[in-house]
Amino acid sequence: MSSEARGAGHVSGVPLPALPPTLADVAERAGVSRQTVSNALNNPDLLRADTLARVRQAIAEMGYSPNRAARNLRTRTSSLIGLRFGPAQEGTANATMDRFVHSLVEASELAGYHVLLFPGDDDDEAVTGYDNLLRSTAVDAFVITDTYLGNPQAAWLTRQRAPFVAFGRPWHDHTARHPWVDVDGAAGTRLATEHLLAQGHTRIAWIGWRKDNPIGEDRRSGWFNAMHDQGLSTTGLASRVEDTINSGAEAAAVLLDESEPTAFVCASDTLAMGVLHTLWIRQLAPGTDIAVVGFDDSQVAQVFPVGLTSVRQPLEDVAVEIVRVLGSLLNHQPVQERGVLLTPTLVVRESSGVADPAERTAT
Amino acid sequence: MSSEARGAGHVSGVPLPALPPTLADVAERAGVSRQTVSNALNNPDLLRADTLARVRQAIAEMGYSPNRAARNLRTRTSSLIGLRFGPAQEGTANATMDRFVHSLVEASELAGYHVLLFPGDDDDEAVTGYDNLLRSTAVDAFVITDTYLGNPQAAWLTRQRAPFVAFGRPWHDHTARHPWVDVDGAAGTRLATEHLLAQGHTRIAWIGWRKDNPIGEDRRSGWFNAMHDQGLSTTGLASRVEDTINSGAEAAAVLLDESEPTAFVCASDTLAMGVLHTLWIRQLAPGTDIAVVGFDDSQVAQVFPVGLTSVRQPLEDVAVEIVRVLGSLLNHQPVQERGVLLTPTLVVRESSGVADPAERTAT
DNA sequence: GGCGACACTTGGAACGATCAACAGGGGGGT
DNA sequence: ACCCCCCTGTTGATCGTTCCAAGTGTCGCC
Numbered sequence: 001m002s003s004e005a006r007g008a009g010h011v012s013g014v015p016l017p018a019l020p021p022t023l024a025d026v027a028e029r030a031g032v033s034r035q036t037v038s039n040a041l042n043n044p045d046l047l048r049a050d051t052l053a054r055v056r057q058a059i060a061e062m063g064y065s066p067n068r069a070a071r072n073l074r075t076r077t078s079s080l081i082g083l084r085f086g087p088a089q090e091g092t093a094n095a096t097m098d099r100f101v102h103s104l105v106e107a108s109e110l111a112g113y114h115v116l117l118f119p120g121d122d123d124d125e126a127v128t129g130y131d132n133l134l135r136s137t138a139v140d141a142f143v144i145t146d147t148y149l150g151n152p153q154a155a156w157l158t159r160q161r162a163p164f165v166a167f168g169r170p171w172h173d174h175t176a177r178h179p180w181v182d183v184d185g186a187a188g189t190r191l192a193t194e195h196l197l198a199q200g201h202t203r204i205a206w207i208g209w210r211k212d213n214p215i216g217e218d219r220r221s222g223w224f225n226a227m228h229d230q231g232l233s234t235t236g237l238a239s240r241v242e243d244t245i246n247s248g249a250e251a252a253a254v255l256l257d258e259s260e261p262t263a264f265v266c267a268s269d270t271l272a273m274g275v276l277h278t279l280w281i282r283q284l285a286p287g288t289d290i291a292v293v294g295f296d297d298s299q300v301a302q303v304f305p306v307g308l309t310s311v312r313q314p315l316e317d318v319a320v321e322i323v324r325v326l327g328s329l330l331n332h333q334p335v336q337e338r339g340v341l342l343t344p345t346l347v348v349r350e351s352s353g354v355a356d357p358a359e360r361t362a363t
Numbered sequence: 364m365s366s367e368a369r370g371a372g373h374v375s376g377v378p379l380p381a382l383p384p385t386l387a388d389v390a391e392r393a394g395v396s397r398q399t400v401s402n403a404l405n406n407p408d409l410l411r412a413d414t415l416a417r418v419r420q421a422i423a424e425m426g427y428s429p430n431r432a433a434r435n436l437r438t439r440t441s442s443l444i445g446l447r448f449g450p451a452q453e454g455t456a457n458a459t460m461d462r463f464v465h466s467l468v469e470a471s472e473l474a475g476y477h478v479l480l481f482p483g484d485d486d487d488e489a490v491t492g493y494d495n496l497l498r499s500t501a502v503d504a505f506v507i508t509d510t511y512l513g514n515p516q517a518a519w520l521t522r523q524r525a526p527f528v529a530f531g532r533p534w535h536d537h538t539a540r541h542p543w544v545d546v547d548g549a550a551g552t553r554l555a556t557e558h559l560l561a562q563g564h565t566r567i568a569w570i571g572w573r574k575d576n577p578i579g580e581d582r583r584s585g586w587f588n589a590m591h592d593q594g595l596s597t598t599g600l601a602s603r604v605e606d607t608i609n610s611g612a613e614a615a616a617v618l619l620d621e622s623e624p625t626a627f628v629c630a631s632d633t634l635a636m637g638v639l640h641t642l643w644i645r646q647l648a649p650g651t652d653i654a655v656v657g658f659d660d661s662q663v664a665q666v667f668p669v670g671l672t673s674v675r676q677p678l679e680d681v682a683v684e685i686v687r688v689l690g691s692l693l694n695h696q697p698v699q700e701r702g703v704l705l706t707p708t709l710v711v712r713e714s715s716g717v718a719d720p721a722e723r724t725a726t
Numbered sequence: 727g728g729c730g731a732c733a734c735t736t737g738g739a740a741c742g743a744t745c746a747a748c749a750g751g752g753g754g755g756t
Numbered sequence: 757a758c759c760c761c762c763c764t765g766t767t768g769a770t771c772g773t774t775c776c777a778a779g780t781g782t783c784g785c786c
Contacts, residue, residue, distance in 0.1 A: 020498060022742055033766050038744060048764065065498035069441065070742035072432035073771050080479070085468050095662070098461045105448050105480045114501070116443070117478040119469045135383060135428030138477070245668055270666065277668050280643060299458070300663055303608055303633065305640050385772055396736050401774060411734070433772035436741050729786090736779065742771105749766070756758085 021062045030058035041066060072137075081108055081326065082139035084126050085117040086146075095299055096313065097145070100167065103319035104143065111323045113140070127156050134162055141326050143167060147180070154178055163329045165322045169339060171214035179329070181321045181340045185215060185295075188311035188344035189222030189265055192293040195309075195346055196263045197230060199353055201291060205261035206238040207251045207271050216240070219267050219295065237261055241271070248274020256282070262290060263352075269294035269301045272308055276351070287353040297347050307349025314342050384425040393421035404429060435500075444471055444689065445502035447489050448480040449509075458662055459676065460508070463530065466682035467506065474686045476503075490519050497525055504689050506530060510543070517541055526692045528685045532702060534577040542692070544684045544703045548578060548658075551674035551707035552585030552628055555656040558672075558709055559626045560593060562716055564654060568624035569601040570614045570634045579603070582630045582658065600624055604634070611637020619645070625653060626715075632657035632664045635671055639714070654716040656709075670712025677705050 027034045032055060039046045040055040047055070058064075072078045083104065105115050116139055120126035130153070133139045140163065144153050147168035157164045158178055170176035196204050206223045209216030220238070227234050236259045241247035248271035255261055256278070266272040272294030276286055284290050286306050294301050297312035321340050328335050348354055390397045395418060402409045403418040410418070421427075435441050446467065468478050479502055483489035493516070496502045503526065507516050510531035520527045521541055533539035559567050569586045572579030583601070590597050599622040604610035611634035618624055619641070629635040635657030642649050649655050649669045657664055660675035684703050691698050711717055 020500065023744095024742080034742090035744080035767080036765060039765085042744080046764075051764085063498060065495060067436070067742050068499040068501040069432050069435035069439075070771090071744075073430070073436050073773085074742080074744045076432075076771075078432065085465060085478075087465065095458055095461065098458065101480070102448060102450065102482075106482045109482050115448075115480040117464070117468045117480060119465075119472045132428060135426060136431040137383065138431040245666055249668065273666070274668075300666075303636070303663075305608055305612065305637075386774095387772080397772090398737085398774080399735060402735090405774080409734070414734085430772050433741090434774075436743085437772080437774045439741080727786105730784095732781105732783085734779105734781085736777100738776085738778100740775080741773090745768105745770080747767090747769100750764090752763085753761090755760090 020067070021064045022067065023064075026055070026058050026062055026064050029062065030055045076137065077140050077330075078138060079113050080116045080139040081113050081323075082116050082118060082130070082133050082142045084120045084129060084142075084144065086119070086126070087121050096296055096315070100145070100315045100319065103316045104322065107316075107319040107323040111327055113323065113326075123152050126153055130157060130160075130162065134160060140330055141165070143322055143326070147171065163326070165325050165329070167318060167322060177338065179325045179335050179338060179340075181318050181325065181342070183313045183318065184341045184343050185219040186222035186225070188295065188313075188346070189219045189267075190226045191222075191344070191346045192265045192295075192309075192311055193223045193226035195348065195352060196265070196291055196293065197226065199291070201263040202230075202232055203237065203259065203261045204232075204263045204265060205252075205255045205259065206234070206265055206267075207248055207255070207275065208238070208240050208267035209243055210240050216267050223265050243268055243270050245270055245274040245277065248272065249277045250274070252278040256290075264290065264292045266292070266294050269296050269298040269308060269310055272310070272351075273300060273304075276304075276306065276308070286351045291353040292351040293346075294351075301347075301349070306351055309349045309352035309354075310347050311344050312347045313344050317342050383430070384427045385430070386427075389418070389421050389425055389427045392425060393418045439500065440693075441501060441503050442476050443479045443502040444476050444686075445479050445481060445493070445496050445505045447483045447492060447505075447507065449482070449489070450484050459659055459678070463508070463678045463682065466679045467685065470679075470682040470686040474690055476686065476689075486515050489516055493520060493523075493525065497523060503693055504528070506685055506689070510534065526689065528688050528692070530681060530685060540701065542688045542698050542701060542703075544681050544688065544705070546676045546681065547704045547706050548582040549585035549588070551658065551676075551709070552582045552630075553589045554585075554707070554709045555628045555658075555672075555674055556586045556589035558711065558715060559628070559654055559656065560589065562654070564626040565593075565595055566600065566622065566624045567595075567626045567628060568618045568622065569597070569628055569630075570611055570618070570638065571601070571603050571630035572606055573603050579630050586628050606631055606633050608633055608637040608640065611635065612640045613637070615641040619653075627653065627655045629655070629657050632659050632661040632671060632673055635673070635714075636663060636667075639667075639669065639671070649714045650716045655714040657714075660710050664710075664712070669714055672712045672715035672717075673710050674707050675710045676707050680705050 023034045023037050027037045030037065032051065037055055040052055044052055108115050118129045118133065120129045130142060142157060142162060142164040144164055145167045147154065147166050147170055154166055154170060154176060164178065166178060166180040169180055169182045193204055204227065206220055208220045211217065224234055239251040239255055241251050248266065252264060252275040264275045266275060272292050275292050279286050279290055286292050292308065294308050294310040297310040301308035301310040325335055386397045386400050390400045393400065395414065400418055403415055407415055471478050481492045481496065483492045493505060505520060505525060505527040507527055508530045510517065510529050510533055517529060517533060517539060527541065529541060529543040532543055532545045556567055567590065569583055571583045574580065587597055602614040602618055604614050611629065615627065615638040627638045629638060635655050638655050639649055642653055647653050655671065657671050657673040660673040664671035664673040688698055
C-alpha cells in the first residue's frame with residue numbers, strides 16, 4: 001500500500017477503528033490547530049502550501065473524514081435532498097421515475113449532495129413527510145415530481161418557505177413562483193412528426209390522453225402544429241383515450257378503419273404498444289406498412305423485437321439542471337429563470353420505417 | 364384549527380419560523396427542564412402522567428421536532444440506511460429493483476429509518492461510496508443487493524465491521540457470515556411447473572440463463588425437480604441462453620421444432636416475452652395452444668394484452684425482513700438466523716391457459 | 727417527628743465540527 | 757524609524773441533543 005497522500009476519494013485498506021479520528025486528532029498529528037484542519041478541508045486557499053500538504057498527509061494517513069452530524073449541527077445543513085418515493089406505478093410500461101432517480105442520485109453526488117428517500121402514498125402522507133423532515137432539519141431541500149392539477153405539495157412547500165425544485169411545470173397554477181425543470185413534450189412530438197413527414201407520410205394520426213391532462217395536450221400540440229405547418233389536415237386523425245394498451249389498440253383499429261393513416265404518433269409507449277398489437281392482428285408490418293412512434297423510450301420500447309421508435313426525455317439533463325437550481329437556491333444566489341425547459345430526443349428504431357436504424361438518435 | 368395535542372405525525376398549518384424551536388424552548392413553555400422534554404420523547408415511562416401530557420402539549424403547540432443533526436452527533440447514529448443505486452439496467456424488462464426500493468423505503472419508515480441513495484457504477488465506486496459514508500458516520504448500516512460471484516462488497520463491509528444485510532444469498536462464498544434475505548427461486552419455478560402440471564401438461568420446457576449463473580440454476584432446479592417428482596422426462600426440454608427477448612424467441616423456436624413442448628417455464632419475463640413473440644409468429648395462441656410462465660411479474664407481464672402468468676417475488680416481505688434483521692444488528696441483539704429464505708407467489712394470467720384467471724394468485 | 731427509599735427532575739458536560747475574533751510576523755509605504 | 761495592513765494560524769464560543777451524577781420533593785415507616 002502506498003503512503004502517498006490522497007484526496008477525498010481515499011479508501012483505506014485497514015478496518016475502521018472503534019472510534020473514527022476527529023478533527024482534533026488530525027490537528028495534533030499535523031502539529032496545527034483544529035481550525036487549520038477545518039480550513040484545509042473547506043478553505044484550502046487560506047493555508048500556506050506546505051502546511052496544506054502536511055495537513056492533507058495527516059488526513060490521508062489517519063483516513064479521516066469529517067463527522068457528518070457535527071458538521072450538520074454547526075452549519076444547519078445536511079447535504080441531503082429529500083425525494084418522495086411514492087408507490088410503484090405498476091401496470092404501466094413507464095419506468096421514467098426509475099431513470100430519473102438514478103440521474104438525480106448521480107447529479108447530486110457530483111454537487112456534494114445525497115438523496116434521501118421517504119414514503120408517502122398520497123398528498124397528505126407526502127406533506128407529513130415533508131413536514132417531519134423539515135422540522136427536524138433532516139434535509140436541505142426537496143425535489144417534487146408530480147405537478148398535476150391542484151397538487152397541494154408545491155403550494156405547501158412554498159408557504160413553508162422550504163427550498164424545492166419541481167420536475168414538471170405548474171400547469172394550472174399560474175401564480176406559482178417556484179423554480180421548475182421540465183421536458184418540452186410538444187417539441188418531442190414535433191420531432192416525431194417531422195421525422196415521419198420526412199419519410200413522406202402525410203396522414204399521420206395522433207393517439208393521446210384525455211383532454212383534462214395538460215401534459216397530454218402539450219404533446220398533442222406538437223403533432224398538431226407540425227402537421228399544420230406543412231398545410232396538412234388533422235381532421236379525423238386524432239383520438240384521446242385512457243393510457244392503457246387496450247385503449248391504444250382500440251383507438252388504432254378505429255383510426256385505421258375510418259381515416260386510413262399511414263403512421264401513428266402516440267402520447268406514450270403504452271399506447272404505442274396497443275397500436276403495435278392492432279397491427280399484428282391485422283397482419284400489418286410495423287415500420288414497413290405502418291409507422292409507429294411512442295413516447296418515453298421505456299424498457300418495452302427498447303426490448304421489443306420490433307424496436308419502437310420513441311421520444312426520449314433527457315432525464316440526465318433534467319437532474320443536472322435541478323441540482324444546479326437547487327445549488328443556487330441553497331447558496332442564496334438568485335435564480336435567474338423561473339423555469340427551465342429541455343428538449344427531448346428521438347430514438348429511431350424499426351417501427352418508424354427506417355431500414356436498419358441501428359439505434360440512431362435524431363435531435 | 365384545533366389546539367389539542369397531537370403526536371409525532373403532527374402537521375402544523377403555520378409556516379416554519381426562521382429558527383425552529385429547540386428542546387429548551389419547549390422546556391420553558393412547559394415549565395420543565397430540557398432533560399424532562401427529552402425523556403418525554405425517548406423514555407416517556409419515566410414521567411408522571413400529567414407532566415408528560417403537559418410536555419406533549421407544548422411540543423404539539425410549538426410544532427417541535429428534535430434536531431436530527433444534534434441527536435445524531437450525540438448518539439453516534441443517523442437513522443439512515445445506505446443503499447447503492449447503481450446504473451439503471453435499461454434493455455431488460457426487469458423492474459425488480461424499483462419495486463424493492465419502494466418496499467425498503469416503506470419498511471424503513473415504519474422502523475424509524477430513512478433510505479439514503481448513493482451512486483456507484485462498479486465495485487470500486489461502490490466501495491468508495493461505502494467508505495465515505497462509513498467514515499463520516501453518515502449512515503448506520505447498508506443494504507447490498509447484488510451478491511454475484513466474487514462480489515467484493517460484502518467481504519469489504521465484513522472486514523470493516525460495518526453492519527449490513529444482503530438481499531441475495533452469498534452463492535459462491537460459503538465462508539460468508541453476514542446476514543442475508545433472499546427469495547427461493549426454485550420454489551417459484553416449482554410453483555409454476557406444478558401449476559402447469561395441474562392443467563394436464565406433461566411436456567413442459569425450460570428456458571433459462573447460462574450455467575454460470577447460480578440464480579438461474581436455482582430456478583432451473585425447481586422446474587427440474589417438479590418434473591421428475593412426477594416421473595416426467597426433461598430430456599431435450601431445457602435451454603440455456605442469454606437474458607434477451609431474441610434469445611428467448613430463438614430458444615422457443617428450436618424447442619418447439621425439436622421437442623414439441625406444450626408449455627414453457629422461463630427464468631425471466633424477458634425470456635417469456637421472447638417465447639410469446641415466437642408463438643405469435645407461428646400463429647399459436649398463448650394460453651390456448653401453448654402455455655407460458657415468466658419470472659418477476661414485471662410491468663411488461665402485467666401490461667401485455669395477453670397477460671403473462673409470472674412468478675412474483677415477495678419484495679415487500681423481503682424489505683420487512685431486511686429491516687428487521689438490520690434493527691437487531693444495530694441494537695446489538697443477536698441475529699438468530701444467518702439467512703432468511705422467502706417463498707414467491709404465482710400470478711396467474713391468460714398465458715398459462717386458465718380461462719379468465721382475473722389476476723388470481725396461487726401460493 | 728425524623729429518617730430513608732423512591733420517583734422524578736435538574737444543571738453541567740460532552741458529542742465534533744464551524745464561526746467569530748484575534749495574535750504574531752513580515753513587508754511596503756511614508 | 758514608524759505605522760499599517762495583509763497573511764497565516766490560533767483560541768474560545770456555539771450549534772441542539774443526550775448522558776451523567778447529583779438534587780429535590782413526596783411518601784411510608786418506625
